[in-house]
Amino acid sequence: MMKWNKSSRLFKTAGRYIPGGVNSPVRAFRNVGGSPLFITRGKGSKIFDADGNRYIDYVASWGPLILGHAHPSITRAILKVIAKGTSFGAPTEQETELARLIVQAVPSIEMIRLVSSGTEAAMSAIRVARGYTGRDRIIKFAGCYHGHSDGLLVKAGSGATTFGTPDSAGVPRDYARNTIVLSYNDSEALSRCLRKDGSKVAAIIVEPVAANIGLVLPEPGFLKTLRKLSHQDGIVLIFDEVITGFRLGYGGAQEYYGIRPDLTCLGKIIGGGLPVGAYGGKREIMEKVAPLGPVYQAGTLSGNPVAVAAGIAMLKELRKPGVYVRLARKGEKLASALAAASEDSGIPARVNNLGSMFSIFFGIEEASNYEQVLKSDRELYRRFFWAMLERGVYLAPSPFETAFVSLAHSESDLDFTIEKIIETFRIIKT
Numbered sequence: 485m486m487k488w489n490k491s492s493r494l495f496k497t498a499g500r501y502i503p504g505g506v507n508s509p510v511r512a513f514r515n516v517g518g519s520p521l522f523i524t525r526g527k528g529s530k531i532f533d534a535d536g537n538r539y540i541d542y543v544a545s546w547g548p549l550i551l552g553h554a555h556p557s558i559t560r561a562i563l564k565v566i567a568k569g570t571s572f573g574a575p576t577e578q579e580t581e582l583a584r585l586i587v588q589a590v591p592s593i594e595m596i597r598l599v600s601s602g603t604e605a606a607m608s609a610i611r612v613a614r615g616y617t618g619r620d621r622i623i624k625f626a627g628c629y630h631g632h633s634d635g636l637l638v639k640a641g642s643g644a645t646t647f648g649t650p651d652s653a654g655v656p657r658d659y660a661r662n663t664i665v666l667s668y669n670d671s672e673a674l675s676r677c678l679r680k681d682g683s684k685v686a687a688i689i690v691e692p693v694a695a696n697i698g699l700v701l702p703e704p705g706f707l708k709t710l711r712k713l714s715h716q717d718g719i720v721l722i723f724d725e726v727i728t729g730f731r732l733g734y735g736g737a738q739e740y741y742g743i744r745p746d747l748t749c750l751g752k753i754i755g756g757g758l759p760v761g762a763y764g765g766k767r768e769i770m771e772k773v774a775p776l777g778p779v780y781q782a783g784t785l786s787g788n789p790v791a792v793a794a795g796i797a798m799l800k801e802l803r804k805p806g807v808y809v810r811l812a813r814k815g816e817k818l819a820s821a822l823a824a825a826s827e828d829s830g831i832p833a834r835v836n837n838l839g840s841m842f843s844i845f846f847g848i849e850e851a852s853n854y855e856q857v858l859k860s861d862r863e864l865y866r867r868f869f870w871a872m873l874e875r876g877v878y879l880a881p882s883p884f885e886t887a888f889v890s891l892a893h894s895e896s897d898l899d900f901t902i903e904k905i906i907e908t909f910r911i912i913k914t
């Protein structure tokens with residue numbers, strides 16, 4: 485049996501000073517019970533906790549660490565700039581380099597603004613869409629998470645789902661009123677909504693692949709319909725690619741599916757494990773952003789030199805040939821092992837997989853929207869999670885999160901994980 489005494493002690497102390505002992509709610513293990521692990525270091529595919537246990541990590545800091553922990557290229561890039569000063573509040577050449585790399589990579593982005601988180605990126609993209617169209621309403625889809633800004637915390641996924649409080653306290657009714665929530669993959673509902681209110685809608689924001697309720701794929705034609713209908717009504721289509729950007733391919737989900745949104749939100753991977761977000765898109769829309777235009781958005785640490793250096797090093801690794809084929813092969817290997825384990829053990833489960841992302845939903849057959857996902861068996865996930873953790877595999881402490889494979893996961897890591905999956909399915913059966 486693994487010992488977690490030191491982590492539990494650290495968690496108790498943290499709770500005296502920090503609400504719930506964590507700085508982001510999903511870290512608190514509420515959805516699987518028990519006490520979170522305190523991590524002391526990571527290297528490649530592994531993380532190490534305060535009690536000295538070692539795990540193969542499939543959380544990857546919730547998505548950013550596509551090269552694994554402490555990748556030498558990123559560490560080197562950070563060390564190289566950090567001694568020259570950590571923030572100037574004035575432009576640096578490296579910001580242009582990261583911006584150029586992103587513009588060259590992502591098909592629809594002509595101009596881009598760097599911010600410090602995905603939340604800021606989504607919040608700012610919405611503001612720009614409103615400023616550009618002169619309209620107030622936005623459409624989002626149930627279970628899609630776009631950060632924690634007021635108007636977007638309406639039926640959000642991720643941590644908000646975990647706690648069963650999709651509508652946060654403290655969000656003014658007037659804010660939420662301008663957010664229309666529709667069901668993911670429901671083109672019909674969207675079409676009906678736009679026939680009535682299309683001319684009042686500033687933006688449709690969507691995760692092109694929903695990855696904050698576990699992994700839920702867009703059905704064929706869904707994204708295309710979004711593109712077509714938003715275009716018809718002069719609505720700004722925003723792809724929130726904070727997870728899928730540089731994850732699903734070097735050009736993100738929009739390249740993968742061949743659909744060009746008007747604006748794109750990025751985060752996670754583009755910071756190489758440091759805080760960076762970005763929003764960008766059509767020049768005509770981005771020229772509305774201050775100081776060029778009337779839409780205000782700013783940030784003391786935006787384009788921070790250390791974070792930008794990490795981001796540049798990350799993208800330079802990811803544009804090497806063969807990266808995404810290798811990633812997808814690893815993701816598919818684990819996903820098929822999960823599906824096979826479910827089949828062999830007679831424990832019904834739905835496994836969703838795309839590239840290096842996957843998730844398992846126990847006890848349901850279909851997982852193509854939020855409503856279906858909520859019917860999955862959480863108790864079974866809880867048992868699965870703890871049995872895997874005991875065996876040295878660190879999965880997300882919630883059934884409503886996506887697992888991420890990195891380039892650092894070796895074949896032997898994957899084989900080890902599969903062995904543990906098979907063992908675990910035997911145990912949770914009873």
Ligand SMILES: *Cc1c(COP(=O)(O)O)cnc(C)c1O
Binds near residue numbers: 724727
């Ligand atoms: C993580 C995430 C965000 C929020 O990013 P933060 O950096 O946590 O603020 C926004 N949108 C999506 C799709 C995300 O996965």
